[in-house]
Amino acid sequence: MIQIEHLTKRYGAFTAVDDISFTASPGRVTGFLGPNGAGKSTAMRMMCGLTPATSGSARILGRPYGALPNPTRHVGVMLDASAQHAGRTGRETLLLSAIVTGAGGRAVDAALERVGLSSREAQRRVKDYSLGMRQRLGLANALIADPHVLILDEPANGLDPAGIRWMRGLLRDFADDGGTVLLSSHLLSEVEQVADDLVLIGRGRIVSQGTKEELLSRGGVVVDGTDRAALESALQRAGLSPVALPRGGFGAQTDPATIGRLALDEGLVITSLGASGGGLEEMFLTLTADDAREVAA
Ligand SMILES: Nc1ncnc2c1ncn2[C@@H]1O[C@H](COP(=O)(O)OP(=O)(O)OP(=O)(O)O)[C@@H](O)[C@H]1O
Ligand SMILES: [Mg+2]
Structure with a gap:
């Protein structure tokens, strides 16, 4: 212990x-x-x-x-x-x-x-x-x-x-x-x-x-759209601290419904939206986004 x-x-x-x-x-x-x-x-x-x-x-x-x-x-x-x-x-x-x-x-x-x-x-x-x-x-x-x-x-x-x-x-x-x-x-x-x-x-x-399972279950969402710049600034304005993911799109600590409403309000076309539970990697990048040098720089 x-x-x-x-x-x-x-x-x-x-x-x-x-x-x-x-x-x-x-x-x-x-x-x-x-x-x-x-x-x-x-x-x-x-x-x-x-x-x-x-x-x-x-x-x-x-x-x-x-x-x-x-x-x-x-x-x-x-x-x-x-x-x-x-x-x-x-x-x-x-x-x-x-x-x-x-x-x-x-x-x-x-x-x-x-x-x-x-x-x-x-x-x-x-x-x-x-x-x-x-x-x-x-x-x-x-x-x-x-x-x-x-x-x-x-x-x-x-x-x-x-x-x-x-x-x-x-x-x-x-x-x-x-x-x-x-x-x-x-x-x-x-x-x-x-x-x-x-x-x-x-x-x-x-x-x-937390336990790995706990952290996985609150992994946030991964979202992508036709206009990435507009999507990113909309996420930022909503206070969702988007993290650009290596394979495109953004990670954010929220649920799909919030993103759906945001897209409707902002007139954004979403091309993919899902829970990021597929791998802890996105969660890791999302959680450490404010702390990672690359993002801070
Ligand atoms: N003796 C020291 N004097 C001043 N700053 C220090 C000292 N030792 C570590 N630091 C600073 O503390 C911070 C944390 O360093 P640390 O080595 O603990 O990071 P780490 O998480 O192990 O990183 P890495 O993944 O690169 O090994 C760094 O900014 C480092 O420059
Ligand atoms: Mg070290």
Whole structure:
């Protein structure tokens, strides 16, 4: 269990994480989603005691990370897979962690097997690892002491599609065994299949959170028309904050009837209108629209 309450981080006048609160529960995978610079890594660093919070609290298994009796034993962390010592072999890296956490040397082979690194690969130096291999090693490192909680920052980064699917399975199994998983991503597609709960963050603030099903059911609408410029300005005037979608048309947080009335009032020709439940991607873009750099710029 991870409990975040009013967690805030300010760097001078800039607020990187702004009063966020959420819970990641045991037996569930919680996806922590947001565009680049949203504050995901900063929040995760605060959870693991690597960055002091300006205010608010983050408790893991009921206590702040630093107050856990043996934190590395209970909490598996992967914040930056490229932070491994380049000159050590994968096996040496894991052996050190096994010693530090008290997991014992025998945990090394189990961890290697769990992440699909062969013993030959484990003999190679980390500097010669591919990005995907580093991610696997980072995950092995996080898993070494058989923790109850996993905190992973962008673990799918650099994994190929088969690797992403493999990781999903690993995280699913971990949660199904009663573990708590918090994983961040800036790509919804990476987490939408595995996450049970989602926390969406933009510019340091939580824009939406809930179970994946809840968020899907309030996904808003996707609408397109013959005159896109007129449609967009009508949506804006109605206060519906339209988001231009990559494949054309607009996403908006409202229901089809509202759009229908608007089209009637404004004399617009609508060519398609539907709930955006087909994918969380539109919802993600819609919810983070005010926060994404591209839209703001
Ligand atoms: N030490 C620091 N000093 C000043 N600003 C910082 C510091 N660390 C992070 N920030 C700022 O805080 C904001 C949030 O950064 P953070 O790395 O948490 O984002 P993120 O959501 O992890 O993004 P990404 O998807 O790109 O990894 C950014 O604007 C960043 O520049
Ligand atoms: Mg980050």
